[in-house]
Amino acid sequence: MRPSANAHVSVHAATHAAVHTGAAALALIAALAAALVFAPAAGAQTDVRLRVTAEGRSAIRIGFLEPEKEIDETVAGYHEEFLGILKDDLEMSGYFEIVKDPEKDEPHALVGTVTESRSQELSFGINLQDRVSSQSIFRRKYAGATDGIAMVAHVVADDIVYALTGRQGIANTQMAFVAGARGEASLYTVHIDGSGLSRITQTPSIVMNPSWSPDTTRIAYVSYASGDPAIYVTDLEDKTTVRFSAFQGMNAMPAWSPDGSKIALTLSKDGNPEVYVISVDGKTRKRLTRYSGIDCSPTWAPNGFELAFTTDRTGSPQIYAVDMEGLSPRRITHEGGYNTSPAWSPEGDLIAYVAGIDGGFQICTVDPFGISTSVLTEEGDNEYPNWSPDGMHIIYSSQARSKSGIYIMNRDGSGKRRIFKDLENPRSPAWSAQPRKTTLEPLQG
């Protein structure tokens, strides 16, 4: 089952909502930021971007209040389910720590909840408050069916993230990945909370490199199902698949452009692996690299101006970037003799990649100028770094013995945890964009 976003979710402005202005919300955000961000320089008060700490602890403490009124026993189970998913989502977001005792632990914000049954639907009331002033930040009711509780919880989590940080949440996002034995693998999608697993390819084959369209309706990927490698695009809504690229030789590593109009990929049709960009309608094709060795693994800068890619033009694989004219590729990585599989962050500030270090393969990040690098993993063979749409997390595959699988970590390498343990050898994860933008207009009432 792949629920389409918000299918059963509706938001009702509570008639008794407290008057709340954008200015008040911003003041709170600024206050929290000033209190919590380890400001490296004076004047950082204007910077409301919150980051998790190196220890992986969340920056904003949230406490959950006891329900404002007694929960009817017919909906108590749904209420608990809702709360559990909401708390998981908030912790996963990377911004928050859920405190045990909302009275004693001095949280920054408090969440009041009430769940009621309402003509075939459930109603989830949320009251997010600033603990110190007891002012309501937002107060609204969300409606959902009994089988759509997770979706409501994701929407609420994203609204709380947006209200407290000004950023888009990730609770409603999905992951595409490959699982199964080598040569007999399939492509899957799953909600980032682990629910709603869906198998996308039906013929077991070599399958690799899923890449989401920015509107999350389609996935491009490589399959050898016909006997030769080709790039296919599957529409997740109408379940149709088209063959996008099947030139002689390799057709690999598709990367959907941020504006959705193009796919960068690796083709060897001209004699060796080169990076190309093909329009999604197939009408235009442009070759961006010209080198007799290996050029592969393109990843888009979020502004669409450049592609980072892997090339061995200096004798060992290194990360380079090239503009849309293919002119003057510039080198980004300089340390070590094996730097591959770049993934440009959605904010553009970092490129994640895989570096060979002491016989292992580690996820690293480097700024797009190649000035400073960070090593984020320590052991085993790790690959396929891929960013969460908010740029806060990196997802990757790991081949560490007995701990193989897909992992999520914060962008600084903290908070590593393994996810999706159900299928055999899950790998090649790709995180979808946020299917809907949270706006959360301040309620007037």
Next chain:
Amino acid sequence: MRLLLVLVLVLCVAVMVGCGGKKARPPEDIDEIGEQGGAKMPGEGDEPGATDEPVTPIKPGADEIELRRIYFGYDKYNLDNDAITTLAGNAAVLMDNPSVKIRIEGHCDDRGTENYNLALGEKRALAARDYLVNFGIAQSRISVISYGEERPLDPAENEKAWAKNRRSEFDIR
């Protein structure tokens, strides 16, 4: 039913003929791969336990020809002297069998990223193709495919297995 029986008998004969033909050439000792001066005298590979068969399987019904695998260094796609010697032999066989078409498969050991290994495998297949084309084999007779690290010959994680897995194979079409 009778037809099936006949078919099985024909296949059995074909397999027997195939095995008989192969005896003329001993299996290459896989342990020597990657070492310098690893050429083996005929018969040396026949010791017990040498079960690996590095020769491309013969396609039933096709003329009996042998095309040998070539091997590569770690993260390399250039042809070393052993690879060139083997390729020259393969080229001569292809010259003598002008109707034979082949697909060259490029493979890698599983160290490094799947993505880069896919490109590396492609370059290993293309290096072999380019040699054969330079030798005079028509490019139209050759296709290439990279399997990256998807099809190891030996799934073990040690130098010996990795050396075996870094290879190009010649598949008769």
